[in-house]
Amino acid sequence: MSPLLAVNLGTVKRCRVAVVGAALVVASLLPTSDAQAMGVLKVTSTVTSTVTATMPVLRLTFSAPVKASRLPRLAVRPAVATAWQQIGPNAVQAVVTGQLQPLARYVVGVPGAVRCAARCTFLAVRAHATAVSATPLWEQQLLAELDYLPVTFTPLVDSSDPTQPAAGTFSWAYPHLPTGLVSQWRPGQDNVITTGALMAFQDVHHLATTGVANAATWNALIAAVGARQVDPRPYDYVVVSEGSPENLTLYVAGTAKFHALVNTGISIDPTQTGTYPVYLRFINQIMTGYNPDGSYYADPVTWVSYFHGGDALHQFYRATYGWPQSLGCVEMTMPNAKYVWPYTPIGTLVTVVAS
Secondary structure, three states: OOOOOOOOOOOOOEEEEEEOOEEEEEEOOOOHHHHHHOOEEEEEEEEEEOEOOOOOOEEEEEOOOOOHHHOOOOOEEOOOOEEEEEEEOOEEEEEEOOOOOOOOEEEEEEOOEEEEOOOEEEEOOEEEEEEEOOOHHHHHHHHHHOOOOOEEEEEOOOOOOOOOOOOEEEEEOOOOOOHHHHOOOOOOOOOHHHHHHHHHHHHHOOOOOOOOOOHHHHHHHHHHHHHOOOOOOOOEEEEEEOOOOOEEEEEEOOEEEEEEEOEOEOOOOOOOOEEEEOOEEEEEEEEEEEOOOOOEEEEEEEEEEEEEOOEEEEEOOOOOOOOOOEOOOEEEOHHHHHHHHHHOOOOOEEEEEOO
16 A cells, blocks of 8 residues: 555544555544534544655645645745645645755644635644654665765766655665675665765764764765765775784775785684774873783883774784784784774774685
8 A cells, every 4th residue: 555545534533544654644624514514624534654756745636626826835844844745636735845854853734624705714733743754774875975884876867955865776886895795785774884985974074973874874974965075085994814824904995005924813802803893092092901811911002003892903912923812802013003003993894704
């Protein structure tokens, strides 16, 4: 069933019927004969939907013909411009003509009847609360347009309005990145690639780097697309291989730019395999904890980028590199760690593979 299919329920006094994608509410105020005698046309069916820029906010069916041009403005709080459209002799719908804010909550005034003379007046108006939906696909579209993702987005129809999602296609931007990363991309679904990109965006725009798009992040995304504030940094990616010897590869803008020997975690405290976004960074830090024998350590390290729990990329002095020696971290020489650190801002993805 279409979520905006108007249903005439006759003399039903008041009920709620759930339909996919919309809330259907039917209002009946007066018997038809009494209402018409008073110049009042009752609303025989009302369909309200989630507020979007592509679907009607409200659809009304009256007990007699009504011209959309004579209807008063639809009451919406916070205010947003709408327009009535005639969809049948007795039916009209209101569509959004202004800008919407993702995740914002709106209250729509839904009439139960209308009285028409020279102009029409809504009667028995009641409040209907709804919200603007925000989907992972829309989030990915905006991030791709701003170059925070390793994919590009091509809309099917040119549009300069970032306040609504557009139909289009995603294409992988960097063919030389490892297939292990490519396989984790899922259009329209939450995934670590999207989370890392959103954290990078939040970091650039001085928002909390949660990797979750709240209202503030959505507003910033839309404003950035409107102003063409693309990612000022290249798309960076780090792969740590626990092969023999253990090594790190740094990709910058899709190209392998740097290789280095590293040490990962010993068997009793291994480095977690998988893909994770960098979430915390330091130039200098004293790392503290306990060794496997129970002794306490407090080691000064530099050029630190945490990507999973206590696992981090960082400098640490060792006699040799290329085999498991750490307590979960990825250790590098001072020159190598210093070189890698500027390419691992918040949101940078780090993949640890077993071989």
